[in-house]
Amino acid sequence: MKTASIQEIKQELQALSQSKLLDLCLRLAKFKKENKELLTYLLFEAHDEEAYIKTVKDLIDEGFTELPKASLYLTKISLRRILRITARYIKYAGSKQVETALLLHFCTKLNRSGIPYTKSPVLQNLYAMQVKKAKAALLELHEDLQYDFQKELDAL
16 A cells, blocks of 8 residues: 555545544544544643643653662663653654753753763763754754753753
């Protein structure tokens, strides 16, 4: 089966009635958990980015409280899981402000957690990559926001 292009899908959706469109959205939401999460974001949380950022930060904080500190290997796996979840929520928002805020929060939590991430090259690279992504997203923000986030970035 050949997948249709975005343009073809857009034209077909415009031709559908509202009830057919509703049925398609509901079917899409039932198909995969990520689709349902994206629809939830778009319908209920997209209007208030600050509350969305706070909610995701709370999820990151919760992940850090559950980190196993006995083994650096287990810690690394858990950190990757937290980062995967963070990346998924960043993708839903599609906003550079959300991306910058969440990545900086992740890096700050990693710094304050007491995890000896400097002893592991993998964790060092993971941390450096998140700082690099945050800097890249920061450059695309408005000057006022850049200033606020730059202070936080310099603290790292």
